[in-house]
Amino acid sequence: MRKILIVGAGQSGLQLALGLQAQGYAVTLMSNRTAEEIRSGRVMSTQCMFHTALQHERDLQINFWESQAPKIQGLGVSVAGPDSQRAVDWLGRLDGYAQSIDQRLKMAGWMETFAQRGGQLVIHGAAVSDLDYFARAYDLVLVSAGKGELVSMFGRDASRSPYSEPQRALAVAYVHGLGPRPEHPDLDAVRCNLVPGVGELFVMPTLTLSGRADILFWEGVPGGPLDVFQGLKDPAEHLSLTLDLMRKFTPWEHARTAEVELTDAGATLSGRYAPTVRNPVGRLPGGGLVLGVGDVVVANDPVTGQGSNFASKCAAAYLASIVEHGDRPFDEHWMRATFDRYWEMAQHVTKWTNAMLGVPPEHVLGLIGAAGRLQPVADRFANGFNDPSDFENFFFDPEKTAAYLASVGGTAA
DSSP states (O other): OOEEEEEOOSHHHHHHHHHHHHTTOEEEEEESSOHHHHHTSOOOOOOEEOHHHHHHHHHTTOOTTTTTSOOEEEEEEEEEOTTSSEEEEEEEEEEEEEEEBOHHHHHHHHHHHHHHTTOEEEEOOOOHHHHHHHTTTSSEEEEOOOSSGGGGGSOBOGGGOOOSSOSOEEEEEEEEOOOOOTTSTTSOEEEEEEETTTEEEEEEEEEETTEEEEEEEEEEOTTSTTOOOTTOOOHHHHHHHHHHHHHHHOHHHHTTOTTOEESSTTOEEEEOOOOEEBOSEEEOTTSOEEEEOGGGTEEOOGGGSOHHHHHHHHHHHHHHHHHHHTTSOOOHHHHHHHHHHHHHHHHHHHHHHHHHHSOOOHHHHHHHHHHTTOHHHHHHHHHTTTOGGGGGGTTSOHHHHHHHHHHTTOOOO
16 A cells, blocks of 8 residues: 655645545645644635536545535626726626635544544644655655745746735635625625726635635735735734725725624734745655645635635646556656646646736726626636636637637627
């Protein structure tokens, strides 16, 4: 039986651990926190997962909360005009529903399931020196802990990482009590509110520890009016500031917030990081090799909501590569080929996300405007969140955009 060590218990690490466990591998999972510490801690992300990523969980029969979580059937876009009213507003319908499940709930539950199924769970923060030892005891060591000392083993790939500094300041609040959306009160959707030159507000329904809730997520241009959460420790102050900014920049969203309150004491999060693609293979001091997983190797800004989706897709791609490899050695050639298999998918979301962080070109503005008049355009844009590779066909190139709009009977606004 092949022995595999996975360091890090997030979406990628846990999904891969449970998948390998089901295939009969002897899996050890290292986490720096217990399930209860995760469950009682702070929120970790905004995680809206679309159909393909959700299907990977269904395939492993670990979709434990699917019946409880809101079914997100659409994705809406609003663009603020100079008068802080909406200049553009539309809703695209998803072909398959999306869902958001608080990672405190999911990761704690998955960790307990892994242990209950006989997996070896080690609660310990790992250092490079630990991995130097473990690399000799395991057939394969995978690192899915996207922060801290271990990430330093994986050098930045400058050719695939155009930004060296964070492009957004991030601020998240989970709330109860958000009022119904008047535009579509009976349909759950993620709403993307774009405030040109300032940032973005995302509002999405989620399942958290205390049941259904909503996530209010500001992405602010660094140094701008939304970049005010750094160092803020008091959750109540965080929520108050979130609402004040909504009143100023997205009053149509603020109108629903009269009765909101935080879901719990750990319901806020803020931070920033530079989007980075890294070398997938880490070399240990003793000469051993480890393979990076998920955010360790491809960390995109959450402006396109792809973090947990591509963590899931990475886990699924790595699982297939490990199983297909049989009893052969997990050497550097295999490691790089395994990452390349994942990069075939991930390159599209990296290109799209980096494009969305910049000033949108004229043809993209026209495309977003046209979606307000042409439902097929809105629907295709929304479903690109499930399959970002489709944006190659109509988003990046002005000629392809014009040809696509012409094919559905429209032109750019």
